[in-house]
Amino acid sequence: MPRLNRIVETALYVDDLGRAAAFYEEKLGLSSMLRTRTLYAYDIGGQNVLLLFQRGASVETQVSEHGSIPPHDGQGPLHICFAVDAAELAAWETQLGQHGVEIEGRMRWNRGGESIYFRDPDGHLLELMTPGNWPNY
Amino acid sequence: MPRLNRIVETALYVDDLGRAAAFYEEKLGLSSMLRTRTLYAYDIGGQNVLLLFQRGASVETQVSEHGSIPPHDGQGPLHICFAVDAAELAAWETQLGQHGVEIEGRMRWNRGGESIYFRDPDGHLLELMTPGNWPNY
Numbered sequence: 001m002p003r004l005n006r007i008v009e010t011a012l013y014v015d016d017l018g019r020a021a022a023f024y025e026e027k028l029g030l031s032s033m034l035r036t037r038t039l040y041a042y043d044i045g046g047q048n049v050l051l052l053f054q055r056g057a058s059v060e061t062q063v064s065e066h067g068s069i070p071p072h073d074g075q076g077p078l079h080i081c082f083a084v085d086a087a088e089l090a091a092w093e094t095q096l097g098q099h100g101v102e103i104e105g106r107m108r109w110n111r112g113g114e115s116i117y118f119r120d121p122d123g124h125l126l127e128l129m130t131p132g133n134w135p136n137y
Numbered sequence: 138m139p140r141l142n143r144i145v146e147t148a149l150y151v152d153d154l155g156r157a158a159a160f161y162e163e164k165l166g167l168s169s170m171l172r173t174r175t176l177y178a179y180d181i182g183g184q185n186v187l188l189l190f191q192r193g194a195s196v197e198t199q200v201s202e203h204g205s206i207p208p209h210d211g212q213g214p215l216h217i218c219f220a221v222d223a224a225e226l227a228a229w230e231t232q233l234g235q236h237g238v239e240i241e242g243r244m245r246w247n248r249g250g251e252s253i254y255f256r257d258p259d260g261h262l263l264e265l266m267t268p269g270n271w272p273n274y
Contacts, residue, residue: 001166002225002232006184008266008274009218010147029138033272043273047143048185051216058216067244070254072216072262079188079195079209081146088139095139107204117207125209129145135170136180137145 081127218264
């Protein structure tokens, strides 16, 4: 049986790409790899790609000389979780506090590791987690 | 500035956890790391965690002795992309075909790499991509 090696792309759908970009770039320190009219793509730690799609802009199949991309879109406060070093969690709290980002929840996981939760401008629930909670993390 | 190391968790919201689990386990070969009444978690290549949430089951803050998890939820055919080896893309097509999963789109990326697109039982748009399309993949 063939194998899935990792999740390359994780997508969020946002109402205002400029507003979302300001948050992810200025407050979370991300750098864009690609910017189109309807999609910004960010490198996460050299491992994964965070895609920010303009909500409603991918509801038609996109056909080009290279092939076709079927429709997708999303609503609701989605959830994604980023890995951070345990030694950097305090620095992240300071960073977020300095940028006026409120910590909305905290967890100290049974299996190990800690998490803090906050929102992006579209209400998506973002989590920063230190290692220990998952068999693979 | 502290650093985000990777995306640990990517979440999809599904109408029927059992139906979704059958798809991800039998057709994509994933193994669950955690199963609760409202959440199944899958290891992806030892690198990432795919979370399948029962839609509507996480709309209240979850408080426990360990802390609190704020609300989240999602609608719509979301998109995620899995990494596969170039040498295994043909085997994936065979695997999906044998399980009656229709290939809905294909791309041959300008920068390198190829993708195939298909749907899970909730209509989420899944992609299998071979390396070359992103600076970090």
